[in-house]
Amino acid sequence: MLILSFFAQRVISSIEVNTIILSLFAFFLILINKGKFFKQDFELLFLPILLIVIGVFTAVFNKPDTYDLIRDLIYFSKPVILILTGYFVARSIVDWKTIFKTIIYLGVFYAVYHISHTIIFTDYSNLSVSSIRNTNGLSNIVIIFAIALLILSRRITYFKLFSKSKTNSLLFILSISFILYFSRTMFLGLLFLILGFLNYLKLNKKGLKYLTLLIIFFSSLYIYLFNANISRKGGTLETFLYKLKVAPSEIFSPKLNLKNHAQLWDHWRAYEAYCAIQGLNEKPSTYINGKGFGALVDLKFPAPLSKEGNIRYIPILHNGYVYILYKTGILGLLTYLYFLFFLYYQSYIKTKSIKVRTFRNLVSATAVYLIFSSLIIVGLYNPDEEIALFLGIFLYLKSNAIKKI
Template identity: 30%
Template sequence: MKIIIPNNWFHQLLFILCIAIPYLDIFELTISVWSLAFMLTIQAKYSFSLFKLIIPYAIILILAIVVSFNFDYQKYLIIRDITYLCKPIIGFLVGYQLCRYNLQNAFRLIVKTGVFIAICHLLIILNAIFIFGARTVAEFRFYSGYFSDYEIYTFIILLFHKEFQLNFSKKTLRIFTIIVGFSALMYLARTNFIQFVILFLAIKGYMVINKKSLTIIVSIILTSIVAYSIIVSTNPRRNAEGLEGFLYKIKVAPMEPFKSKINRDDYKDFNDNYRSHENIMTLRQVTRDGATPTVFGKGVGSQIDLKQKVWLGDMELRYISILHNGFMIVFLKTGLLGILIYLFTITYFFRKFKTDKPIVNTINLLFIGTGVFLFVSNWVFLGFYNLTETKSILIGFLIAYREKINNL
């Protein structure tokens, strides 16, 4: 069997590394690899379309830095926050730059990377079960991962392989779809299920408002309400194993990030609604200092006092500077002004991109779905600011691909 090494092997490897490294959950390693990839692929010219997405993120970063001049924060916290706020900007640029070297095999590379990530995840799952004896949903996810936006995107691309013009054989498509689909399912992540539904509906064209799309969306909402009512009526136990444990997570999901009052002395209430506790503390501690912090935030280096120590990952913390909610972290650093700018970044994905090419139109639909999903993602998983997310690279990659294909 003859092994053919492609001319762009290095840039394919670089793309795979940039997508895979964040799954290790070592932020310093992620930002180092992404920064190196940026420097190795830097371009002389960039499109205005890319800058329309990046500039608002840059403004948020600059605003947060300027505001911090009014406070006396630890230098370490300031530098750490700056790198956090830089992450989506670097991701967009790296993805955009790498597309230049992978134009001919763009979607094949995206899919193969997703398959690689999925296989690694399935191996980690086996390790969690047979080595660590994971049984409950909480234990299962602790060892094998909490979510994977990238795999959902890959799964969608595989399901709509004709629209994305994938040229894999039917057998290969079937195998890849099963591997990625099963891996994505086994994260047992409620947000990923929502992401899948949103992106699926978007590619089908149901996010473009018309009578048919409204009928379908209303039907899905009603079905979801009925299904949720059934789950609530079964009253799944909190620490149950397997499916029952997952159903309990679904049961508490609607109120988890939205509760306005948490009993910190009640472990179950506090733990089940921890995201709401972060939001409540952020709003209280930013607004109590007056109008200026409320409007402009408290800058890079600012922290929230949780009023008690909690375990986050493998660390016990009371003061945190990175939250679970993307809107809240922007509010903490840049106030209401930052929130307005941040919302503007989401509107980018709803803007029309004129084309007569089917694959570019499909990418446009995928972007509409991405915009809708960002409202959910930012509320529970920080959106593009999440320390382990990789979709910023994928988005930058697709922006470049859309432009290049549209200009051919």
């Protein structure tokens, strides 16, 4: 059931079909588990549900197109469905080690497929980062969670899953695939997950030490990148370094020349967010509860974002914070931020049980990943990622471990 839930999320490309199948699957799991929720998890799940209520309530007054309304309802409901699926799948499995091993083996399966696909289908006559990624896939979050869990199992004896040699072999396979994705999001996501799993993301003496090292590392990296002559049309490595170089301005630089398509594409996330804020500025009262589900963001010109043709009005943004603000206003954004804070705070709750502490760290690290990914790939509301499944699994493992002690 665990493998099927992950496959359904990744393999079925239609978000409508995907959501219907996962909804039925979640309903089946809830039935066989008699809907038994731990109280604190039920209260937490109320927060993303509240976002749905705000979006629907606001939409009633704005009267959007029915199709656009239903599409947004699906986008905002899907994470809740995935959390429920992960939660009750984990509840159906007795041994937490079985869950971890399944995630790792699934990651290895994806890695082997990705490596094989890259070797066979890459156009070596036109080798570039974009061509490799467009042909073989942009990212795979299961792989970075599998790597982080393997590193956790190596560092903490209680969580040992495999022999040292087998762990190293699995890490090698996963790492090759990880490198071949050339994904900035995966790179930073893996960094946050490893530090979070090992409890290095708390704002204490140990956490501040690692935070300082991270700041020094990235400061040094960007000093080099901004002083080096790196071209967006260079070789494979140079193109990847260029993407790293423009990453900050891609999110936070709205002043663009619309006639310069290369510049616009390099800063597309920032431009989307800029257009959304401009839309809210047209009627400042919409900052309170947003424009509601079904509201579209006007890009000011038809952009080549689809194979079917150019699109001027888009339903979803890369920047998850602006996306939530646009649809549900400050009320929704504060609700989402509180949801993320509640998850992150789990690592601060003291316990003598190494099992409970580690499961809390898994939840907290997932929250840090969401805080980061919400800036660039919609965070919890990315329809293509399995992050909500992981969150549901870790929430159950944490609460069940607390109950047992």
